[in-house]
Amino acid sequence: MLPYVLRRLALFVPTLLGITFLSFALLQLVPGDPAEVALSGGSTETAVDAEALARFRAAYLLDQPLWKQYLHYLGPFDLSAEGHPWFGGSGAHSFGGLLSGDLKHEIHRPHVRVIDELGRRLAVTVPLALAALLLGYLVAVPLGIFAAVRAGTAFDRVSVVILLVCYCLPTFWAGLLLQLAFGATGLGWFPVIGLAGEGASFAERLTHAVLPVVCLSYGSFAYLSRQMRAGMIETLSSDYVRTARAKGLPERLVVGKHALRNALLPLTTLFASAFPALIGGAVIVETIFDLPGMGRYAYEGLQQRDYFVVLATTTLGGVMTCLGILISDLLSAVLDPRIRHA
Amino acid sequence: MKLTLALAVLVLGGGIGWGSVRQAPQVPAASAAPAEDKETLGPGPAPLDAWHPAHATPVQPAYGGTLRVHTEALPPNLCLPLLNNTNARNMLYELHETLVQRDWESWQFNPDLAASWEVEDTLVTKDGVAHHGRVEEEEGQYVLAGTALAKDEVLRLERGTVFTFHLRPDVRWHDGHPFDAEDVLFSWRIAQNPEVRCDWVRQYYGRVERAEVVDAHTVRFFFKEQYFNALGFFVDHLTILPRHLYDLRDPDHPRHRANASNEECAKEINENAHNTEWVGLGPYKLSSYSQQGVEAERFAEYFDPAHGGYLDKIVWRHIANDEAAFQALVNGELDFTLRISSDRYFGEAMATPTFTQRFCKGYYYLGAFNYTPWNLRRPLFADLNVRKALAQAFDAESFRDTVAHGLAKLPTGPQCYFGPSYEHGVQHLPFDLARAGELLAEAGWYDRDGDGLLDKDGAPFEFEMLIQSGNTAGDISARMYQESLAKIGVRLKVTALDNASYFKRINERDFDAGNQSWSVDATENDPMQLWGSASAASGGSNHAGVIDPKVDALIARGARELDDDKRHALWRELHRYLYENVQPYLYRDAPPRKFALSQALRGVQFFKITPGYALRRWYYPAGTSGTRATREPLEPLEQKK
Numbered sequence: 002m003l004p005y006v007l008r009r010l011a012l013f014v015p016t017l018l019g020i021t022f023l024s025f026a027l028l029q030l031v032p033g034d035p036a037e038v039a040l041s042g043g044s045t046e047t048a049v050d051a052e053a054l055a056r057f058r059a060a061y062l063l064d065q066p067l068w069k070q071y072l073h074y075l076g077p078f079d080l081s082a083e084g085h086p087w088f089g090g091s092g093a094h095s096f097g098g099l100l101s102g103d104l105k106h107e108i109h110r111p112h113v114r115v116i117d118e119l120g121r122r123l124a125v126t127v128p129l130a131l132a133a134l135l136l137g138y139l140v141a142v143p144l145g146i147f148a149a150v151r152a153g154t155a156f157d158r159v160s161v162v163i164l165l166v167c168y169c170l171p172t173f174w175a176g177l178l179l180q181l182a183f184g185a186t187g188l189g190w191f192p193v194i195g196l197a198g199e200g201a202s203f204a205e206r207l208t209h210a211v212l213p214v215v216c217l218s219y220g221s222f223a224y225l226s227r228q229m230r231a232g233m234i235e236t237l238s239s240d241y242v243r244t245a246r247a248k249g250l251p252e253r254l255v256v257g258k259h260a261l262r263n264a265l266l267p268l269t270t271l272f273a274s275a276f277p278a279l280i281g282g283a284v285i286v287e288t289i290f291d292l293p294g295m296g297r298y299a300y301e302g303l304q305q306r307d308y309f310v311v312l313a314t315t316t317l318g319g320v321m322t323c324l325g326i327l328i329s330d331l332l333s334a335v336l337d338p339r340i341r342h343a
Numbered sequence: 344m345k346l347t348l349a350l351a352v353l354v355l356g357g358g359i360g361w362g363s364v365r366q367a368p369q370v371p372a373a374s375a376a377p378a379e380d381k382e383t384l385g386p387g388p389a390p391l392d393a394w395h396p397a398h399a400t401p402v403q404p405a406y407g408g409t410l411r412v413h414t415e416a417l418p419p420n421l422c423l424p425l426l427n428n429t430n431a432r433n434m435l436y437e438l439h440e441t442l443v444q445r446d447w448e449s450w451q452f453n454p455d456l457a458a459s460w461e462v463e464d465t466l467v468t469k470d471g472v473a474h475h476g477r478v479e480e481e482e483g484q485y486v487l488a489g490t491a492l493a494k495d496e497v498l499r500l501e502r503g504t505v506f507t508f509h510l511r512p513d514v515r516w517h518d519g520h521p522f523d524a525e526d527v528l529f530s531w532r533i534a535q536n537p538e539v540r541c542d543w544v545r546q547y548y549g550r551v552e553r554a555e556v557v558d559a560h561t562v563r564f565f566f567k568e569q570y571f572n573a574l575g576f577f578v579d580h581l582t583i584l585p586r587h588l589y590d591l592r593d594p595d596h597p598r599h600r601a602n603a604s605n606e607e608c609a610k611e612i613n614e615n616a617h618n619t620e621w622v623g624l625g626p627y628k629l630s631s632y633s634q635q636g637v638e639a640e641r642f643a644e645y646f647d648p649a650h651g652g653y654l655d656k657i658v659w660r661h662i663a664n665d666e667a668a669f670q671a672l673v674n675g676e677l678d679f680t681l682r683i684s685s686d687r688y689f690g691e692a693m694a695t696p697t698f699t700q701r702f703c704k705g706y707y708y709l710g711a712f713n714y715t716p717w718n719l720r721r722p723l724f725a726d727l728n729v730r731k732a733l734a735q736a737f738d739a740e741s742f743r744d745t746v747a748h749g750l751a752k753l754p755t756g757p758q759c760y761f762g763p764s765y766e767h768g769v770q771h772l773p774f775d776l777a778r779a780g781e782l783l784a785e786a787g788w789y790d791r792d793g794d795g796l797l798d799k800d801g802a803p804f805e806f807e808m809l810i811q812s813g814n815t816a817g818d819i820s821a822r823m824y825q826e827s828l829a830k831i832g833v834r835l836k837v838t839a840l841d842n843a844s845y846f847k848r849i850n851e852r853d854f855d856a857g858n859q860s861w862s863v864d865a866t867e868n869d870p871m872q873l874w875g876s877a878s879a880a881s882g883g884s885n886h887a888g889v890i891d892p893k894v895d896a897l898i899a900r901g902a903r904e905l906d907d908d909k910r911h912a913l914w915r916e917l918h919r920y921l922y923e924n925v926q927p928y929l930y931r932d933a934p935p936r937k938f939a940l941s942q943a944l945r946g947v948q949f950f951k952i953t954p955g956y957a958l959r960r961w962y963y964p965a966g967t968s969g970t971r972a973t974r975e976p977l978e979p980l981e982q983k984k
Binding site for chain 2: 031032033034037038040041042043044045046047048049050051052053054056057106107109110111112113121122177180181184185186189192193194195196288289290291293297304305306
């Protein structure tokens with residue numbers, strides 16, 4: 002097992018480097034100039050002075066060749082004028098960049114460290130994503146089991162239609178409908194925006210989280226339950242299940258004890274990849290419900306062409322996806338020894 | 344019943360929402376007559392609670408309560424010299440003060456941090472020496488401080504160039520530190536350090552040649568030359584910073600270093616945590632800044648308690664999505680939003696009892712207008728007839744009556760429609776496609792090859808208009824314009840760009856036509872930034888590229904003219920000349936700001952001066968839960984700590 006883990010971890014390094022390189026390269030292809038956005042304050046009403054632009058670009062190395070900008074971001078050596086003496090810097094700030102654990106400061110709020118802000122944003126997004134996944138599994142697993150056990154019945158067909166409709170609903174639209182239905186214009190059950198403030202009770206936090214969590218999770222009902230259904234149908238047709246039935250075990254035990262464990266395997270590995278996707282992909286839900294999370298941070302960074310924010314969020318998304326896949330592979334290897342010996 | 348309603352929304356609303364999402368923006372049908380236009384030209388008293396259904400019933404103000412105001416974008420920082428940000432400016436109206444202030448209604452300058460001020464002149468003699476003081480003009484000579492100088496000894500006289508401010512001695516920063524003249528001087532001096540990222544204010548700060556501290560509570564500014572809006576500089580541009588928190592060389596700074604370099608001092612300003620954790624001088628003191636918004640509570644030691652606000656707390660709630668903001672308002676999570684579209688304003692949601700029983704809606708005009716700049720550097724737009732034809736091909740009245748539901752002015756010039764410098768004698772060119780075709784033919788554009796497009800020198804008449812994605816009104820106007828132009832053989836390509844890409848192309852002059860807004864103050868505005876030839880270079884605000892000696896001359900004369908009436912006449916002359924002889928813009932409309940406001944709030948007035956309202960004047964009526972009859976001093980800072 003250990004050689005397998007090490008092999009996977011070794012692959013992790015070039016993958017991560019590739020992610021940072023691709024993110025950086027793609028960012029360069031996006032039109033718009035961080036210096037112009039920063040100096041104009043995002044308004045055509047503010048004149049932008051050419052000398053100021055030059056100073057700004059020099060301060061952020063935006064006037065340097067792309068390879069130098071990339072290596073400066075990657076680290077561990079700081080390549081700016083205050084950077085490492087090996088690269089002509091003054092030595093005041095020799096090390097920096099991703100490899101030295103430095104995600105830089107935001108361009109628009111230079112006193113804010115990107116890593117600190119990422120922490121604050123993740124503190125919003127991660128609990129929501131976990132809750133959404135939990136809700137997704139709580140709904141999808143029983144649905145999938147019932148659909149598998151009653152495959153081909155009216156229940157199976159109706160549930161497929163409903164779930165597919167859910168799957169197709171655009172999040173922004175569903176979010177607005179949820180607000181209309183459960184906010185003051187409808188039932189008035191839940192707050193429609195934001196998080197509960199500091200000092201809020203657990204109940205208040207819960208009521209604020211209900212609509213975003215539902216909005217984040219309903220899309221996963223379909224694919225999780227279909228996975229569950231497919232896995233369960235396959236398992237139910239396997240020899241050992243037939244044996245269990247032949248032994249005269251009640252169907253409840255056959256499904257709940259013998260078949261379920263094996264049928265859950267695909268869902269276990271799905272969890273590892275679905276979680277990072279929820280972290281990075283929550284931008285629409287975070288916008289509709291006004292949640293200052295990770296997805297919105299990435300989006301705001303892109304709008305403002307804050308390169309360091311975009312690179313940090315894409316890199317983090319990449320790391321989480323890699324980790325998710327790694328965990329998924331490891332789980333598969335643990336559960337199926339044939340994989341680790343392949 | 345409500346459950347049924349909610350389910351109906353979920354089920355039936357789908358069809359409506361889905362349709363609206365998938366369709367291209369539609370031009371609505373002309374609405375019924377717009378609501379009564381309550382606006383008048385020029386300064387004057389603003390009616391109290393004009394939009395409140397019970398405005399005729401006076402109420403007694405109470406102290407206390409919280410006001411939750413919507414802000415669609417959270418400013419990256421609140422330090423205005425570092426960032427020209429409208430939302431930050433709106434917050435600083437309550438969190439900060441200026442040396443003088445402009446009265447909301449009379450538009451006259453009033454004392455604020457400065458209890459009083461004197462204005463003097465500069466007289467430069469031929470030996471190059473500048474003398475300052477009040478200069479009287481007598482026959483053939485100037486008299487300065489009792490000394491007569493023959494006019495032929497004088498090189499130039501600059502009126503109103505020396506301002507001496509006598510500061511109030513009782514003012515404290517929000518952290519309790521006393522405010523004094525050194526703060527003011529430091530705040531102006533930051534622009535002299537090239538490493539400080541305050542480039543947008545340098546052009547304004549640069550009008551001041553030097554400044555000096557006379558004593559702890561007296562500070563003097565010397566302008567380079569006479570300028571009509573010199574006093575306005577202290578209202579609109581000079582943001583006073585707490586020196587003890589921003590200046591490393593200040594002995595009171597927590598990390599004081601007398602020999603700190605310019606770079607270190609600049610870094611201290613650029614990256615100062617107080618850029619967001621603002622320490623100001625206003626009646627409200629910042630208590631938190633987060634992605635959720637900005638919160639402020641009434642400052643117990645505000646120097647002018649009588650005008651220190653009624654509310655205990657103001658929250659600027661950050662909600663990026665306008666639809667979510669409206670839902671939050673209806674849900675009781677907001678009290679005031681200005682992000683109301685015309686469709687929303689005249690739509691069903693604001694006519695339901697859920698809304699009308701608890702909120703009121705209304706609108707007021709500021710100086711903002713929407714326009715399309717032509718890039719005059721491009722040969723296609725070089726001919727005045729072509730630009731006039733393009734103006735006559737846009738049906739501005741139809742746009743106003745349909746998209747804006749009648750709520751917009753159709754401006755023809757860059758000064759505020761309601762201000763004294765706007766030339767109302769200039770009429771919007773009428774929508775007339777036939778005339779537009781004639782003008783284009785006069786300019787040599789007609790369909791030679793029969794392909795339906797006008798052409799000249801082998802090239803068809805086609806151009807690109809950039810719009811900012813997400814700007815629905817801009818998108819609709821561009822599509823309407825596209826259809827009109829197609830009828831006269833002109834092909835318009837509309838390109839939607841995100842803001843950063845849009846700014847880049849506009850700033851680099853890589854465009855044919857744009858679609859943008861400009862904000863002007865109701866009082867009057869220096870046309871230099873928009874029309875001066877010096878601003879035509881890359882990065883300047885003269886995006887159209889107007890380079891015209893007459894325009895420059897009028898701007899220069901107006902800038903030096905201290906007589907209000909004469910100067911307003913110059914601005915009006917400039918307005919007429921630009922519209923009739925230059926036509927650098929296609930003026931679209933000047934819409935009002937539309938708002939929704941909780942009926943629980945009273946004391947609400949709307950003004951023509953930005954931002955158009957003063958939260959410190961708003962209050963809850965006596966008897967409202969959580970309020971009290973007296974101000975009751977809040978806990979002093981030291982005790983609170």
